[in-house]
Amino acid sequence: MSNTGIDYATKSWNIVHGCDPVSEGCQRCWAKGMAARLRGRAGYPVENNGFAVTIRPDRLLEPLGWKEPERVAVGFMGDLFHPKVPREFIFRVLDIAVQAHLERGHMFLFLAKRVRRMRHLVTAYVEGGHVCGAGPFCREQHGGKGCPLPEGLLFGCSVENQFFTWRILELLRVPGRLWVSIEPMLSPVYLRKIGGDRFGWGRVDALAGLRYVRANAMEHGCEWETESVRRLSHVALGCESGPGARYMDEDWVRKVRDDCVETGVPFYYKQRRENGRVVHLPELDGRVWDQLPDLAGVPACAG
Ligand code: SF4
Ligand SMILES: [Zn+2]
DSSP states (O other), X not given: OXXXXXXXXXXXXXXXXXXXXXXXGGTTOHHHHHHHHHTTSTTOOSGGXXXXXXXXXXXXXXXXXXXXXXXXXXXXXXXXXXXXXXXXXXXXXXXXXXXXXXXXXXXXXXXXXXXXXXXXXXXXXXXXXXXXXXTHHHHHHTTTSOOOOOTTEEEEEEOOSSGGGHHHHHHTTSSSEEEEEEOSOOSOOOTTSBSSOTTOTTOEEXXXXXXXXXXXXXXXXXXXXXXXXXXXXXXXXXXXXXXXXXOOOHHHHHHHHHHHHHHTOOEEEEEEEETTEEEXXXXXXXXXXXXXXXXXXXXXXXX
């Protein structure tokens, strides 16, 4: 258990707080309640009951001061990719995350619901040669693509039900390592069956990294042709918490866990409710599921 309240992170880097709801998962936003308590204090604004979008340049350098390698939750008190957060600020956050990862070995977990903006800005950052800072020269050296982000930066989206798995389709186009947080889980989520038509054409398996592109009729049934797409490196999952929290069925959890085990993707079961209380890191089928993404094979920026 960390000191962040987010079990899989050891530090919170609250460089932005405040947000506006975008979907069902926002209904009992945990960050909103927290902002209301801090309203008018500690840098939290009075507007919007403390939840007006606020950037915190004063906190930018924090990760460079943490001496031990940490797993850092980035901007979980809001959405870093909210349209009110300027692009220049987001680029600065990425600069510091890259530097702090290379110097200190921290892992950064970015999490957003505005995945489209995340995709646009992270792509612009990488393709602009900002990872190594060489700009147009870097682009030139890497066929217009720029140095890749180090694997210590993970970009994720929240998904509360199958409908919002379209966010994962956007996420798979973010040029970095990827993860998904299914929290609060409000109904079943099938990470191996995203999008596509009702026959399965175009469907994406985000855990195996496959898209089903064509079905060839065989004597018995049909055989799918697939193409590779990017895949998730981590899945975290938890129920809603707080008064009036909505129901989560453990069979939904089991399905996600089974899919992750089958494909070798680290799975983290963060919390469930038992007799009205939230239990952190509960056991599921005889064990705790606290698998985390590894940092094996982190490529250094080629410069
Ligand atoms: S996107 Fe996240 S931070 Fe923003 S309102 Fe929804 S749950 Fe809260
Ligand atoms: Zn470069």
